[in-house]
Amino acid sequence: MSRDDTTAQHPVVELDNVEIVYDRHFLAVQGVSMEAQKGDIVALMGPNGAGKSTILKMISGIGLTERGEVTRGSVRYQGEDTTNADTNTMVDKGVTHILEGRRTFEDLTVEENLRCGLYRGGRRLSYSEEDYELAFEYFPQLEDILDLKAGYTSGGEQQMLVIARALIHRPELLLLDEPSLGLAPKLVQDIFETLTEINREEDITMIIADQNAKRTLEIADYGYVLENGQVELQDPAETLKDREEIKEFYLGTSREEGRYTDIKHYKIRKRWT
């Protein structure tokens, strides 16, 4: 990504050679450098356990509750050092994290779930239905099921609900962890299209960690491929889509027969070296 250092504009998020350790022992991520420019959608791809979620969790600070810690390097948000900052601090700064697994509040109705999005730093005391308009603009379906308990809605509706809830939160940076997991392809397409719209219209920077590399790359501006806690590949999404390794392992579109050993030497030079 070309970045003009002379401008005052900082990347929204900037990880510099970050090492993340869980429980003081388990090394989850090492030497990861990445950034998200304002207004971009950044794709984080890679298999299970590659460190995608961990990185998101340390940006939003929720990783601290799981005994995660950035032990080396730094995390910067809007140019400010936020290494190991807690979730409350990050929420106040405008970071909203959509956790993996569609974490709706099941016993609360859809409306009450949305209402929770109005709580930011505990300052919000009153509310009205108008506060939900932003949510209904992108997810009009939700308006019809406001009084339904979230636990009884479909998987697609739950995913819409958590995104809508996050949207009401008015974030500057939205972190999405596996938004496509367990959803039908058509729904995934709809949701990713809506995410693109939200990104454009509301000027919300997004980092999307998803195993569905194909879809994610379609809407992303820039992509990182992680493996074993390290960045293996990174490029603008357009370039990344055409790379053989990506085609072979993540998109499944390569026409050539190939085994991992044949592909391995394509690994690009790591940026932090």
Place this chain on the structure above:
Amino acid sequence: MVDASTFLSISIAGIGLGALYALVAMGFSLIYKVTGVLNFAQGQLALLGAYGVVIFATPAVLGLNLPAVVAVLLTIVVGLLLGIILERVVFRHFIGEPVLSVIIVTLALGGIISGFLRFLVGPNFMSYPDALKPGWSIDLPLGASIGASFTLGVVLSLVVVVSLMLFFRYTVTGSILRAAAADEQAAMVLGVSIERTIIIAWALSIAITSIGGILLAMASGGAGFTIEAVGIIIFAAVVFGGLDSIPGAFLGALVVGLLQEYGSFYATGVIGPGAGEIIPMVFLLVVILIKPRGLFGTERIERI
């Protein structure tokens, strides 16, 4: 033996007593609902409320002789402060630890409060100042009447149950507290601070429980260590109502109050003295067997 007028009197006494239990029971449910902790110090917290008034309003303990109303208000404020202090000093360190640890901590807390009061006030029954021994009562049809502390209990517990229901149902903070109880992390990424939810839950709960303790003491003319037993009695109430339901705790407490009064009056001849204490506990066992989640307890939504 069962005549309508006596039955009515007993019923009213039961509801009055139940309303006092309801305050303590709702304090319990509030903590369970928001933090998932079973508070075994509930009886001692009620005791603290009861003795708080003694400490502030009678010169016997600290040499204070504050007006009754001031003493009551101070006691409630102390309850609120205690909630904040407990979070700062104790509970904050248990965030992320198994809930069981905190439950054990509440047992210790109960012992400390009870011991502290014995140390400060002594083991004896302490009479309340006259201003807190109102002699008035409201006459009801059929010759029944309801005494002052029971009347206050009914009114206050109704106020508390309605306020808490409205709070949890219609405010942003109330919704987010329920959300935090269901999924702590998902609530945290929406800006909830777990420390703050713990403070809100404990401060409100101790204040409400203190009011219950004060009224229980008023009902018997003063504070005594027998009030501690309410911590066990309310278990029957909250289990019946569903542990995490505030209105459930309220209704459960009324049922337990009624059972206790009916038991004392009608069953003492059959079972012997103590029937009033036994019957609510038998009721507790039966409820746990038949309906473990109680009347309004949250059932986990399981999707297939």
